[in-house]
Amino acid sequence: MTTPEAEQGDVAGTARATSGDTAARPEERLERAVRAAEQALIEYEIAVETFRVEVENFSRLHEQRLGPLYARIEELDVQLAEARAARTGDPEDLRTAQEARARLLPIPGVEELLHGWMDSDGLFPEAAAMLTEQPVRPPQRVRPSEEARGLYRDLVRKAHPDLAQEEDERQRREEFLTRVNAAYARGDEQELRELAAEWAAGPVPAAQQPSRAEELYARLEWLSRRKEMLTVVAGQLEDSAIAAMLRLAPDDPDRLLDEIAGQLRDDVTSRESQLAALLSQGQGQGQD
Numbered sequence: 001m002t003t004p005e006a007e008q009g010d011v012a013g014t015a016r017a018t019s020g021d022t023a024a025r026p027e028e029r030l031e032r033a034v035r036a037a038e039q040a041l042i043e044y045e046i047a048v049e050t051f052r053v054e055v056e057n058f059s060r061l062h063e064q065r066l067g068p069l070y071a072r073i074e075e076l077d078v079q080l081a082e083a084r085a086a087r088t089g090d091p092e093d094l095r096t097a098q099e100a101r102a103r104l105l106p107i108p109g110v111e112e113l114l115h116g117w118m119d120s121d122g123l124f125p126e127a128a129a130m131l132t133e134q135p136v137r138p139p140q141r142v143r144p145s146e147e148a149r150g151l152y153r154d155l156v157r158k159a160h161p162d163l164a165q166e167e168d169e170r171q172r173r174e175e176f177l178t179r180v181n182a183a184y185a186r187g188d189e190q191e192l193r194e195l196a197a198e199w200a201a202g203p204v205p206a207a208q209q210p211s212r213a214e215e216l217y218a219r220l221e222w223l224s225r226r227k228e229m230l231t232v233v234a235g236q237l238e239d240s241a242i243a244a245m246l247r248l249a250p251d252d253p254d255r256l257l258d259e260i261a262g263q264l265r266d267d268v269t270s271r272e273s274q275l276a277a278l279l280s281q282g283q284g285q286g287q288d
Contacts, residue, residue: 030216037223042160044227046153048234051243053144053185058253059242065257069264076271078104083278144187151192152184159199162223 078100085093144152159177164170176199183191237243249256 027213027216030213030220034216034219034223037220038162041223041227041230042157042162044230045160046156048230048237049156049181050149050152051234051237055237055240055242055246056185057144058246061253062242062245062257066261066264069261069268072268073264073271074104076268076275080271080275080278083275087278087281144184145189148184148187148189148192151189151196152180155180155192155196155199162226 078097081093081097081100085097156177159173159180161170161173161177164173176195180192180195183195245256246253
């Protein structure tokens, strides 16, 4: 996994390489600096977007695999609170149990909002399957393959909007890359190949012409602001909890999820034992 920090080093290195040539006239040096900055920014955007998709897909997989276990633990915590309240009759325990149960109740109308993904009990299909001892549907594999990554990088390099000088061409490229990003997020190799063929058959963008020095300076400033914005996005991704988990096992995130799932199952077993003990105590008091 290549993180955006490594790409930032390439951006800085490219800028330094272009600053050392003092023989050419200023417009030519600026033109080369703009082209180098554009290419460096594109590579950085590719790194940030690739990392974003990786984090997003791992987050989805994390929710699909571990969500039912987290839901079970939350339900058991509520049942434990209710069992304690029933055993002690303490008003504070009763209030705590009521508040815990209220937090688990589904929002009215949430089934319609989520288009059937949540049932009337507020459980997702994976959680419902687990609680009813039915087979849990395997999570959809959405991590892009190496071929998909290669196709994606090649398309972004060729069709990036920052390479366009005319606004119409820039808009065409932005719309095209929206489709490319969507296909990459799904890991759809076939669609990426079709998009590559579509781009190859499309209009060839006009060659860039030398600009006036003022326009080139403005262009460099815009590229710098764009890079700063991407740096903020990359920092947010790097600081996220999902990214921290990915860093623990970058080459085998599935194994990490399996380990966490094992720990959560142990937590479920422990809570179920506690609940059984509380319910048994309550029945014993009732018989007395």
